[in-house]
Amino acid sequence: GAAQATDAGSILNGLNLNWEVQAQPIYTGTSKDPIPGVQATVRTDSDLVLGVTSTKYKIVQNHQAFDFISDLIPQGINFVKGGEARKGSMAWLLAEAPSFKVLGEDYNSYLLFVNRHDGKGSVRVANTPIRVACSNAINLALRDASRIWSIRHSGDIDLKLREAQRTIQQAAEYQQQLSVYATNMASEKISEIQVHRFFEGLMEPPSITSDSSRAEQNTRNRYEELVTRYFEAPDLADFRGTKWGVIQALTDFQTHSAPQRKTSTFQERVFQRSANGDAWLNQAVLELEAA
Numbered sequence: 220g221a222a223q224a225t226d227a228g229s230i231l232n233g234l235n236l237n238w239e240v241q242a243q244p245i246y247t248g249t250s251k252d253p254i255p256g257v258q259a260t261v262r263t264d265s266d267l268v269l270g271v272t273s274t275k276y277k278i279v280q281n282h283q284a285f286d287f288i289s290d291l292i293p294q295g296i297n298f299v300k301g302g303e304a305r306k307g308s309m310a311w312l313l314a315e316a317p318s319f320k321v322l323g324e325d326y327n328s329y330l331l332f333v334n335r336h337d338g339k340g341s342v343r344v345a346n347t348p349i350r351v352a353c354s355n356a357i358n359l360a361l362r363d364a365s366r367i368w369s370i371r372h373s374g375d376i377d378l379k380l381r382e383a384q385r386t387i388q389q390a391a392e393y394q395q396q397l398s399v400y401a402t403n404m405a406s407e408k409i410s411e412i413q414v415h416r417f418f419e420g421l422m423e424p425p426s427i428t429s430d431s432s433r434a435e436q437n438t439r440n441r442y443e444e445l446v447t448r449y450f451e452a453p454d455l456a457d458f459r460g461t462k463w464g465v466i467q468a469l470t471d472f473q474t475h476s477a478p479q480r481k482t483s484t485f486q487e488r489v490f491q492r493s494a495n496g497d498a499w500l501n502q503a504v505l506e507l508e509a510a
Contacts, residue, residue: 260336270338297316315327326394358473415446418449
């Protein structure tokens with residue numbers, strides 16, 4: 220498994236992520252000539268097609284993407300799990316970094332490392348703090364610190380070390396800025412009437428093409444769930460009446476709310492919000508800041 224491993228190679232081997240990907244031409248029908256400009260990315264161990272990309276797309280093997288993590292382990296970064304999504308089109312590792320405090324509360328710090336083989340993203344690291352009191356993922360975009368960043372890779376030993384150091388630095392900067400931001404938002408008061416209006420404003424009106432009665436009920440359910448999480452959650456007692464309390468209700472909603480329709484991709488959506496950013500949450504927070 221990941222937890223006992225001491226270098227990138229043994230971590231990937233323990234998680235069965237050391238397979239390789241190669242580019243293959245794509246043909247149509249009986250044509251002997253491949254379609255120009257495109258290629259399929261294919262796992263060599265299973266022949267599964269992971270994506271269709273431009274021929275300019277450069278495949279980065281998992282062992283290349285994650286080789287720099289060997290330099291993170293001596294610095295207190297503990298790799299706890301990993302796996303693949305969509306048959307391997309995305310390979311990921313999850314690491315636990317040293318915990319920290321925000322407004323006197325404990326936060327666990329997790330780093331999500333992602334390598335994609337479908338042409339839809341670069342090798343990246345996402346910083347996902349978890350508020351211990353409620354297990355909320357705090358996937359907030361902050362102006363003064365990056366939560367998600369891309370990793371360069373070349374096989375160069377000095378570059379690997381620099382990327383490892385940059386990862387530690389970026390994670391620390393985000394934690395520091397999150398604490399500053401939380402302090403500012405906790406000092407901004409918001410009335411109960413303002414909170415109700417704000418939550419109402421976040422609800423999307425039902426589309427004309429949808430089943431309006433069901434859509435209206437879904438909207439009402441989402442609104443009531445947000446209200447309940449804000450006004451009744453015991454862990455928000457210290458922050459109710461502040462914009463930081465509203466943000467905690469929003470992150471609680473995004474982390475734990477069941478989907479309106481049960482789908483197999485719900486966990487994947489939660490995962491994607493960590494890896495790619497949570498557009499709904501970030502837009503909501505921008506509107507809250509302006510309220």
